[in-house]
Amino acid sequence: MTKNNNIEKKKEAPAYYDTVNSRVMNDLRYKVYDVVVGERMYREKDFSARKLADILHTNVRYISVVMNAYFQLNFSSFVNRCRVEEAKCMLTDQKYRHMTISQISDRVGFSNRQSFYKAFLGMNGCTPLDYRKQYFKAHPGAGGASKQAAEQRRKAAREAARQKRQEEKAEALLHPKKRGRPKKDSSC
Secondary structure: OOOOOOOOOOOOOOHHHHHOOHHHHHHHHHHHHHHHHHOOHHHOOOOOHHHHHHHHOOOHHHHHHHHHHHHOOOHHHHHHHHHHHHHHHHHOOHHHOOOOHHHHHHHHOOOOHHHHHHHHHHHHOOOHHHHHHHHHHHOHHHOHHHHHHHHHHHHHHHHHHHHHHHHHHHHHHHOOOOOOOOOOOOOO
């Protein structure tokens, strides 16, 4: 009887991985991260692996090796992930509530709304608009919903105060207050 071999084949690393010194790759990893994320270069619409290689005085192949080895993503996926993560922060931040999805897309570096939607949907399983709506629905005190809730509370407080005044007036009619000074008890 033959055994069914379910041994997973390991992906072989490309031949050029061996040509890159591991110390150089490790140093380059931190430099790539500092430039792309630290300096927020991903916000530039025309940011490319070639531009990053020029900034770091290296070549595109080294950038590709570092991206695949350390970040397990290709260059565009890494940049889009950075853009989407910043967009998620903006979508849930009250100070950006006035911005449209297109404005946020533009601000984080996507060249058009369609590529933003595609990247966002692929990473989060929902559109940016749905993400924003779900967040503020789950966190009503965090955004526009809190303004509505605050207005409802103010209306309820005004109504309660009005009812209290009416009850006090009715009480005053039923039990009028005695005017003048209270009489002293003469039994003492």
